[in-house]
Amino acid sequence: MAPALSTNTSATTASATAAVGEDRAPATGVRIDHVHKSYDGRSVLDDITLDVRPGEFVCLLGASGCGKSTLLNLVAGLDRPSAGTIEVPGGRPALMFQEHALFPWLTAGRNIELALRLRGVPRAERRAEAERLLRLVRLGGSYGKRVHELSGGMRQRVALARALAQDSRVLLMDEPFAALDAITRDVLHHELTRIWSETSLSVLFVTHNVREAVRLGQRVVLLSSRPGRVVREWTVDIPQPRRIEDAAVADLSVEITEELRGEIRRHGRD
Amino acid sequence: MAGTETERPRTGEGSRAGDLAGGDLAGGDLAGLEAGLDALDAVPVKRTPLREVLLRKVLPPVAAVVLVLVVWKLLVLAGVTDDYKLPDPSAVWGALRRLWLEGTLFGIVWTSVSRGLLGFLAALAIGTPLGLLVARVPLIRAALGPVLSGLQSLPSVAWVPAAVIWLGITDSAMYAVILLGAVPSIANGLVSGIDQVPPLYLRAGRTMGATGARGAWHVLLPAALPGYLAGLKQGWAFSWRSLMAAELIASSPDLGLGLGQYLENARTDSDMPGVLLGIVLILFVGIAIDLIVFSPLERRVLRSRGLATR
Numbered sequence: 001m002a003p004a005l006s007t008n009t010s011a012t013t014a015s016a017t018a019a020v021g022e023d024r025a026p027a028t029g030v031r032i033d034h035v036h037k038s039y040d041g042r043s044v045l046d047d048i049t050l051d052v053r054p055g056e057f058v059c060l061l062g063a064s065g066c067g068k069s070t071l072l073n074l075v076a077g078l079d080r081p082s083a084g085t086i087e088v089p090g091g092r093p094a095l096m097f098q099e100h101a102l103f104p105w106l107t108a109g110r111n112i113e114l115a116l117r118l119r120g121v122p123r124a125e126r127r128a129e130a131e132r133l134l135r136l137v138r139l140g141g142s143y144g145k146r147v148h149e150l151s152g153g154m155r156q157r158v159a160l161a162r163a164l165a166q167d168s169r170v171l172l173m174d175e176p177f178a179a180l181d182a183i184t185r186d187v188l189h190h191e192l193t194r195i196w197s198e199t200s201l202s203v204l205f206v207t208h209n210v211r212e213a214v215r216l217g218q219r220v221v222l223l224s225s226r227p228g229r230v231v232r233e234w235t236v237d238i239p240q241p242r243r244i245e246d247a248a249v250a251d252l253s254v255e256i257t258e259e260l261r262g263e264i265r266r267h268g269r270d
Numbered sequence: 271m272a273g274t275e276t277e278r279p280r281t282g283e284g285s286r287a288g289d290l291a292g293g294d295l296a297g298g299d300l301a302g303l304e305a306g307l308d309a310l311d312a313v314p315v316k317r318t319p320l321r322e323v324l325l326r327k328v329l330p331p332v333a334a335v336v337l338v339l340v341v342w343k344l345l346v347l348a349g350v351t352d353d354y355k356l357p358d359p360s361a362v363w364g365a366l367r368r369l370w371l372e373g374t375l376f377g378i379v380w381t382s383v384s385r386g387l388l389g390f391l392a393a394l395a396i397g398t399p400l401g402l403l404v405a406r407v408p409l410i411r412a413a414l415g416p417v418l419s420g421l422q423s424l425p426s427v428a429w430v431p432a433a434v435i436w437l438g439i440t441d442s443a444m445y446a447v448i449l450l451g452a453v454p455s456i457a458n459g460l461v462s463g464i465d466q467v468p469p470l471y472l473r474a475g476r477t478m479g480a481t482g483a484r485g486a487w488h489v490l491l492p493a494a495l496p497g498y499l500a501g502l503k504q505g506w507a508f509s510w511r512s513l514m515a516a517e518l519i520a521s522s523p524d525l526g527l528g529l530g531q532y533l534e535n536a537r538t539d540s541d542m543p544g545v546l547l548g549i550v551l552i553l554f555v556g557i558a559i560d561l562i563v564f565s566p567l568e569r570r571v572l573r574s575r576g577l578a579t580r
Contacts, residue, residue: 076477077477092479094477095473095474095477097470097473097474099470101470101471103474104574104577105492105493105495105571106492114478114480114488115478118478118479118480118488119478119479138301146575146576147575148576149576151308151310151311153307153308153311154308154311162478166477166479183307184307186300187303187307190300
């Protein structure tokens with residue numbers, strides 16, 4: 001029972017996504033439509049069209065200079081596209097960075113409460129909600145901990161809890177586990193998949209780690225570099241829970257890595 | 271692997287066995303793995319016991335002061351110079367005792383300290399909004415930034431003659447000199463505090479909806495606090511220095527006897543023990559305010575952020 005792998009080029013994205021409830025109005029999710037972005041006349045993103053369906057987990061993969069982070073900034077509303085449109089119907093998406101970006105002057109719990117406060121949650125409910133979110137990332141006893149008292153993995157879990165506190169329908173993640181050691185990253189992959197499957201979050205996860213992308217995503221989208229273009233995408237049919245060392249994950253990773261290498265080599269010839 | 275399967279009540283069937291074992295490992299063992307990682311990686315925070323604090327932080331400066339006194343006494347005993355140039359430490363002690371018995375000691379110190387603190391608070395009230403404007407408004411920064419940095423390196427004694435001509439030998443002249451000395455420090459401290467805020471915090475704040483005034487209040491100002499506190503600390507040092515310079519130069523009987531004027535009176539009387547006592551008292555007040563107010567504040571802020579080195 002080998003997992004079926006189907007690959008589509010970007011041109012056939014629409015037909016590939018039609019299988020899952022296209023008749024319902026897209027309640028939430030992300031719609032990136034022919035987006036261009038250039039800085040000082042240099043094109044960074046070129047004609048990106050990509051949908052993340054409600055509740056879908058999409059990994060964006062690419063080498064340096066593919067504009068992954070730029071694209072996330074655009075979706076997060078921190079920057080505007082030069083052309084094209086981005087729709088995030090669920091409101092302001094939550095964003096997680098490679099660095100935890102927790103505020104060191106607040107405790108773990110207070111960091112989460114700040115997100116709740118900015119969202120407009122009444123004061124009386126914040127404490128309980130923050131503790132619930134900490135329990136969700138398995139850090140029940142860490143409400144009063146200072147950021148510097150937490151390990152790298154714990155910080156990213158608090159950052160995840162803070163992102164969830166925004167109660168967005170869309171979670172954007174910018175290489176959030178890149179700075180962690182392999183075992184910690186493995187644990188966080190598991191936690192993220194668990195939390196994603198318990199909620200109806202749409203996730204757009206940027207990484208340069210092919211295995212990570214295959215381990216986590218329902219779809220993996222490969223971007224080219226300078227400028228960033230959608231080159232190809234893969235639907236990952238390996239059932240969850242996956243493990244990073246699964247043979248099926250490895251097989252698809254090899255295939256995607258080949259494609260990624262080809263993309264990188266292309267730049268050496270220019 | 272085999273052991274895991276025999277312990278499980280239901281046996282895996284056929285090709286799914288591998289998947290199930292994987293899923294089980296992910297559910298059960300990963301939680302344990304996670305707890306283990308958390309325990310191993312968490313940074314232990316320990317408080318230093320009082321005895322160690324006394325031994326490491328209180329003893330060395332006390333020993334240094336004692337050493338200075340001993341060297342001083344030895345120099346006097348060796349007779350390196352005339353008595354009126356280098357009096358015995360006991361003569362300085364005698365001068366202190368006399369002030370104490372006359373009941374004027376606290377009056378003298380308080381006259382200067384109250385002026386210094388009041389001037390510092392005024393400098394705080396002016397320097398903080400000024401610093402915010404300079405940090406956040408590019409035009410104001412271009413115009414005032416270099417002026418503020420320049421003023422910071424200008425010794426505030428230089429303002430005393432101008433202040434005396436404008437305002438006469440009055441308390442107002444003293445406060446003017448304090449303000450001109452301390453406002454640039456405080457404003458510059460806030461500017462550099464804000465400049466050093468990692469842009470990541472501001473981005474994180476914006477994605478959570480902390481923009482505009484809410485962003486300033488919840489993210490920008492708390493993030494800039496360490497730099498601001500360093501500015502306040504330096505601002506106090508400048509206030510105190512400027513005040514002493516002003517009191518020394520612009521001394522008048524109408525102004526009430528402060529430390530600077532006490533020092534100046536002792537000089538005119540060729541009262542070397544009094545001069546030395548004045549210097550020691552000025553030094554003492556400067557150190558005491560720093561130790562009582564600023565250092566604990568700064569340490570608390572830095573420690574809560576994991577930035578304190580000691």
